[in-house]
Amino acid sequence: MEFKSISQLKSLLDENKISVKEIAETYIKKINENKDLNIFIYFNEDKIHDQVKETENLSNDNVLKGIPIAVKDLFCTKNMPTTAASKILENFKPTYESFVTQKLIDQGSIFVGKTNLDEFAMGSATNTSFFGNTINPLSKNNNPLAPGGSSGGSAAAVAADLCLGATGTDTGGSIRQPASFCGVVGIKPTYGLCSRWGIAAFASSLDQAGVFSKNVTDSSILLEVIAGHDQRDSTSSNVKIPSFSKNLNSDLRGKVIGIPKEYTVDGISDEINQVWEDAIKSLEKKGAKIKHISLPHTKYALPTYYIIAPAEASSNLARYDGVKYGYRAENPKSLDEMYELTRSEGFGKEVKRRILIGTYVLSAGYYDAYYLKAQKVRKLIANDFIEVFSDCDFILTPTAPSAAFSLNEKQDDPIKMYLNDVFTVPASLAGIPGISIPYGHDKEGLPLGIQLLGKHYNEQEIFNAAFALEKDYE
Amino acid sequence: MSNLIKGKKHDWETVIGLEIHAQVKSNSKLFSSSSTTFGSKPNSQVSLVDAAMPGMLPVINKYCIEQAIKTGIGLNAKINNYSIFDRKNYFYADLPQGYQISQYKHPIVGEGKVTIDFKDGSSKDIRIVRLHLEQDAGKSLHDQNPTKTYVDLNRSGVALMEIVSEPDIRNADEAGLYINKIRSILMYLDTCDGNMQEGSLRADVNISVRKPGDDYGTRCEIKNLNSIKFIKQAINYEVKRQIEVLEEGGVIEQNTLLFNTSTGKTRPMRSKEEAHDYRYFPDPDLLPLVIGQSEIENLKNEIPELPDDRKKRYINEYNLSNYDASVLTSDKSVSDFFDSVIKVDSRLKKSSKIVVNWITSELFSLLNENDLEINNSPITPENLGKLVKLIIDDVISGKIAKDVLLEMFKTKKDPDKIIEDKGLKQVTDTSLIETIVDDVIDENHKMVDQYLLGKDKLLGFFVGQAMKKSKGKANPKILNEILKEKLSKKN
Numbered sequence: 002m003e004f005k006s007i008s009q010l011k012s013l014l015d016e017n018k019i020s021v022k023e024i025a026e027t028y029i030k031k032i033n034e035n036k037d038l039n040i041f042i043y044f045n046e047d048k049i050h051d052q053v054k055e056t057e058n059l060s061n062d063n064v065l066k067g068i069p070i071a072v073k074d075l076f077c078t079k080n081m082p083t084t085a086a087s088k089i090l091e092n093f094k095p096t097y098e099s100f101v102t103q104k105l106i107d108q109g110s111i112f113v114g115k116t117n118l119d120e121f122a123m124g125s126a127t128n129t130s131f132f133g134n135t136i137n138p139l140s141k142n143n144n145p146l147a148p149g150g151s152s153g154g155s156a157a158a159v160a161a162d163l164c165l166g167a168t169g170t171d172t173g174g175s176i177r178q179p180a181s182f183c184g185v186v187g188i189k190p191t192y193g194l195c196s197r198w199g200i201a202a203f204a205s206s207l208d209q210a211g212v213f214s215k216n217v218t219d220s221s222i223l224l225e226v227i228a229g230h231d232q233r234d235s236t237s238s239n240v241k242i243p244s245f246s247k248n249l250n251s252d253l254r255g256k257v258i259g260i261p262k263e264y265t266v267d268g269i270s271d272e273i274n275q276v277w278e279d280a281i282k283s284l285e286k287k288g289a290k291i292k293h294i295s296l297p298h299t300k301y302a303l304p305t306y307y308i309i310a311p312a313e314a315s316s317n318l319a320r321y322d323g324v325k326y327g328y329r330a331e332n333p334k335s336l337d338e339m340y341e342l343t344r345s346e347g348f349g350k351e352v353k354r355r356i357l358i359g360t361y362v363l364s365a366g367y368y369d370a371y372y373l374k375a376q377k378v379r380k381l382i383a384n385d386f387i388e389v390f391s392d393c394d395f396i397l398t399p400t401a402p403s404a405a406f407s408l409n410e411k412q413d414d415p416i417k418m419y420l421n422d423v424f425t426v427p428a429s430l431a432g433i434p435g436i437s438i439p440y441g442h443d444k445e446g447l448p449l450g451i452q453l454l455g456k457h458y459n460e461q462e463i464f465n466a467a468f469a470l471e472k473d474y475e
Numbered sequence: 476m477s478n479l480i481k482g483k484k485h486d487w488e489t490v491i492g493l494e495i496h497a498q499v500k501s502n503s504k505l506f507s508s509s510s511t512t513f514g515s516k517p518n519s520q521v522s523l524v525d526a527a528m529p530g531m532l533p534v535i536n537k538y539c540i541e542q543a544i545k546t547g548i549g550l551n552a553k554i555n556n557y558s559i560f561d562r563k564n565y566f567y568a569d570l571p572q573g574y575q576i577s578q579y580k581h582p583i584v585g586e587g588k589v590t591i592d593f594k595d596g597s598s599k600d601i602r603i604v605r606l607h608l609e610q611d612a613g614k615s616l617h618d619q620n621p622t623k624t625y626v627d628l629n630r631s632g633v634a635l636m637e638i639v640s641e642p643d644i645r646n647a648d649e650a651g652l653y654i655n656k657i658r659s660i661l662m663y664l665d666t667c668d669g670n671m672q673e674g675s676l677r678a679d680v681n682i683s684v685r686k687p688g689d690d691y692g693t694r695c696e697i698k699n700l701n702s703i704k705f706i707k708q709a710i711n712y713e714v715k716r717q718i719e720v721l722e723e724g725g726v727i728e729q730n731t732l733l734f735n736t737s738t739g740k741t742r743p744m745r746s747k748e749e750a751h752d753y754r755y756f757p758d759p760d761l762l763p764l765v766i767g768q769s770e771i772e773n774l775k776n777e778i779p780e781l782p783d784d785r786k787k788r789y790i791n792e793y794n795l796s797n798y799d800a801s802v803l804t805s806d807k808s809v810s811d812f813f814d815s816v817i818k819v820d821s822r823l824k825k826s827s828k829i830v831v832n833w834i835t836s837e838l839f840s841l842l843n844e845n846d847l848e849i850n851n852s853p854i855t856p857e858n859l860g861k862l863v864k865l866i867i868d869d870v871i872s873g874k875i876a877k878d879v880l881l882e883m884f885k886t887k888k889d890p891d892k893i894i895e896d897k898g899l900k901q902v903t904d905t906s907l908i909e910t911i912v913d914d915v916i917d918e919n920h921k922m923v924d925q926y927l928l929g930k931d932k933l934l935g936f937f938v939g940q941a942m943k944k945s946k947g948k949a950n951p952k953i954l955n956e957i958l959k960e961k962l963s964k965k966n
Contacts, residue, residue: 202529
C-alpha cells in the first residue's frame with residue numbers, strides 16, 4: 002500500500018477509511034522490508050504501537066494525526082535514544098523533547114524511528130555515521146549510491162516511502178542536498194524560524210531545522226507545525242507564521258526570478274545546466290520575469306563556511322567529554338587522558354578533522370586571519386543577497402553540482418566532498434530560506450534537484466514557486 | 476605616606492591591580508532558571524542547561540543584567556549600550572559546556588572609579604577598567620573518595636561580575652581598603668551579598684614591583700583569594716619574594732600563583748595552566764546585548780544612597796570626621812543602624828559623636844564577644860537611642876549606662892524599664908544628696924581636716940564615698956558642687 006502524501010492520507014483517516022493503527026502497521030512492514038538500506042539508527046515496533054495508543058483517540062483536528070514521521074537522530078527525543086550518529090552518544094537517552102519534535106507530537110504524528118545522518122551532521126553523504134552508511138533507495142544495479150547528507154537517512158526514508166515526512170537539519174545544505182539526491186522535497190527555512198532547542202548543535206549560527214516530504218504541499222504543512230518562537234532559544238525569531246499550505250499559489254505573474262551568474266561553475270554536467278534551463282523556461286511560461294543577477298562574493302562562501310562551521314563546532318562539541326553522559330574511555334590515568342581517550346575513541350574521523358580545523362582557526366594568532374575575516378566575508382555574502390532581493394523575488398539555482406554519487410566515491414577526499422555544498426552554503430551563511438525540489442533526471446535516470454532561495458522569512462514565496470514548478474511533473 | 480619599600484640595595488614600589496569576582500545576587504543563574512541558594516545538596520540545583528546536555532541553549536537572565544548595570548552605576552562607570560557574550564574555551568571536569576560564557580572584548584560596563592579613605596583623613600581614587608558578566612564553574616571535590624573526583628554543578632552557571640581595577644593600588648592596606656569599598660558598594664546596591672566566606676566575593680591579585688620611576692615590572696597573578704586577611708598576607712609575601720629575586724639578579728617570570736593559607740606562601744599553579752589558549756569567540760547561541768539609554772536611566776532611579784553620599788551626609792549633618800564617617804558607612808548594616816538610632820530623638824543629632832561611640836565601641840564589643848552581627852543585635856536601634864538620650868539628659872551616668880546596656884543585651888528590655896526596675900535613676904534631688912554629703916563629712920573628720928589644710932586631692936575620696944552611699948546614682952555634677960560648698964563652710 003502506498004500513500005501519495007500527507008494530505009491524501011489525512012483525508013483517508015478523516016473519512017474513516019483507514020485507522021491510525023493500520024497506517025502504523027503499513028509503515029512498520031515497509032521499514033522491516035528495507036532494513037538493508039540502513040536508514041534508521043533507532044527503530045522499535047513497540048514504541049510505534051505505544052504512540053498509536055496515545056494518538057488513536059485524538060481529535061482529527063490534529064493536522065498530523067497518525068502521520069508517520071521519521072526524525073533525524075540529531076533531535077533529542079524523550080521516548081527514543083538520541084545518538085547524533087556518534088559513538089560518543091551511543092545509548093544516550095534524553096529526558097527532554099526537542100521543540101520541533103514536540104510540535105510534531107502535539108499534532109498527533111507518529112515517529113517511526115530515528116534516522117541516520119553524518120556524525121553530528123558533519124558530512125555530505127551520510128557516510129561518517131558511527132552506525133554505517135545509509136544507502137540511497139534509488140540505487141540500481143549493485144551500485145549503492147549515497148543519499149547525500151547530512152540528513153541522508155531522513156531524505157532516504159521519504160524516498161523509500163518509509164514515512165510521509167521527516168525532520169532534518171541544514172547547516173550548509175544538509176537538507177537541500179540529500180533532498181536533491183533522493184528526489185524528494187526539502188526545505189531549510191530562514192535561520193531562527195524553528196527553534197534549535199533540543200537539537201544537538203553543530204554550528205549554532207547556521208544550524209536550522211527543516212523538513213522533507215514527497216511534495217511541496219506536505220512540506221508547507223509540516224513547516225507550519227514546527228515553526229514558531231521559542232523563548233528557550235535566544236536566536237529564535239518572534240515572527241508570525243503564515244499558513245503556508247493554505248496560501249499556496251502557483252500564479253507567478255509579475256514575480257521576478259534572479260538567476261545568479263556565479264552559480265555556473267566548471268565541472269557541472271550539461272544535464273544539470275539543462276534542468277536549470279528547463280526550470281527557468283517553465284517559470285517564464287508561468288508569468289515570471291527572468292533577471293540575471295550577480296552575487297559577487299559567492300566564490301568565498303565555501304571557504305568561509307569551512308572556517309565558521311568548524312570553529313563553532315569545535316566549541317559546541319567540547320561538552321562531549323566523558324564526564325557527564327555518553328561514552329567514557331575506560332581506565333584513564335588522569336583527567337587529561339580521560340579527555341584524550343574519550344574523544345579520540347568517541348568521535349569519528351570527519352568530526353575530529355573539523356574540531357581540529359575549528360580549534361586552529363580560533364587560536365591566538367590565527368583568529369584575525371581566519372575566523373574574524375570569515376565573519377566579515379559572511380557579512381558581504383549576506384549583503385549580496387539583500388542587494389539582489391531589492392529587485393527580485395526569489396533566486397533559482399541547481400541544488401547540488403551532481404546527482405547522487407556512488408557510495409565509494411569521494412570517501413578519502415574531504416575537499417571534493419565539501420564541494421558538494423557549493424550551491425547550498427551561501428544561503429546558509431546569509432540565513433535565508435531555501436527549498437530543493439526534484440526537477441528532471443540525469444541520463445542514468447537519477448533525480449536532479451533545483452533550489453529556490455527567498456528573502457528572510459519569505460518561505461511562502463519559494464513554496465509558491467516550488468509549487469508551480471512541481472506541477473510540471475504531475 | 477610613602478609607599479616605598481626598602482630593599483637591601485634600593486627602594487621598591489609595589490604595583491597592584493585587582494580582579495574581583497562578585498556573585499550577582501539573584502535567585503536564578505545567568506543563563507538558566509536554576510536556583511542559586513548556597514549550601515544546597517550537591518547537584519540539586521542543576522538544569523539541563525547547567526549540565527550542558529545536548530541541544531540545550533543559554534537564555535540571558537534579565538535580572539542579572541540589571542544587577543550588573545546597577546553595579547556599574549555604583550562604580551561611577553560607563554554602561555555600554557552594546558556588549559557581547561563570548562565563549563572562553565577550556566576543558567575541566569567542573570566546566571560542563573567545555574567553555575565558560577564570559578565577556579571579552581565588549582564588556583557590559585566600562586571605565587569607572589572608586590574612592591578609598593585613609594585614617595589620616597586623606598583619600599585616593601582607584602580606577603576601574605571594566606566590569607563584565609560571566610558564568611561560574613561547578614566545583615570539583617577531590618577529597619570525597621581516594622580514587623575519584625566528584626563534581627557538584629550547583630554553582631555551575633551562577634552569574635559573576637568580574638570587576639577589574641587599573642594597577643593603581645600600591646600596598647596591601649590599599650588593596651584591603653579597595654576590596655572593602657567595592658564590597659560595601661555592592662552591598663548597598665544589593666547586587667552581591669558580599670559574603671567572602673561563602674565565596675560570593677573573591678579576588679585575583681596582580682602584583683609587580685619596580686624601582687620608582689621605572690616602567691611596570693613583570694607581574695604575577697595570585698588566584699582566588701577569599702578573605703581580606705589572606706589578600707594582605709599574600710601581597711606582602713609576594714612583594715618580598717619578588718624584591719628578593721630581583722635584588723639577587725634574578726628575573727620575575729609571569730606566572731599564575733596560588734596562596735597557601737597555612738604556610739602563608741605563594742606557589743606557581745601547574746605549568747600546563749600557562750599554555751591555555753582560550754580561543755575566545757562570540758557565543759553564537761546569544762545575540763549581542765543591547766541596552767537602551769532609557770533602561771539605564773530607569774535603573775539610575777533605583778540606585779539607593781551609596782556609601783560616598785552617605786559619608787558626605789554624615790560629615791555635613793552630624794559633623795563627623797571623614798574617617799569616622801567612612802568607617803561607619805563602610806558597612807551598610809552598621810550605617811543603617813546608626814541612622815535608625817539618630818532618628819529616635821531629634822536631640823541625638825547634636826550628640827552624634829556619642830552615638831557613634833556607643834555603637835562602635837560599647838555595642839560592637841558586646842556583639843564581638845557573642846559572635847553576633849549587627850543585624851542580629853538583641854539591642855534595637857530604638858533602645859540604644861533611648862539609652863543615649865538618658866545619658867545626655869543626665870538621667871543616668873555613663874558608667875551606669877554600661878551596666879544598663881549589658882542588661883539590655885541580655886534581656887532585650889527597654890532601658891527605661893531597666894533603670895525603673897533596678898532604681899538606677901540618677902539622684903538629682905539636692906536635699907537627698909545634701910544628706911549623703913553631711914553623712915560623709917560626719918564620718919570622716921580626719922580627712923576633712925586634712926582637706927581643709929590643703930590636701931585638695933581628697934575631694935575625690937569624698938566623691939567616691941558619697942557615690943558609694945548613693946549606689947552610684949548621685950549626679951556627679953551636683954554632688955561635686957554640694958561637697959565643695961559644704962566643705963568650704965567647715966572652714
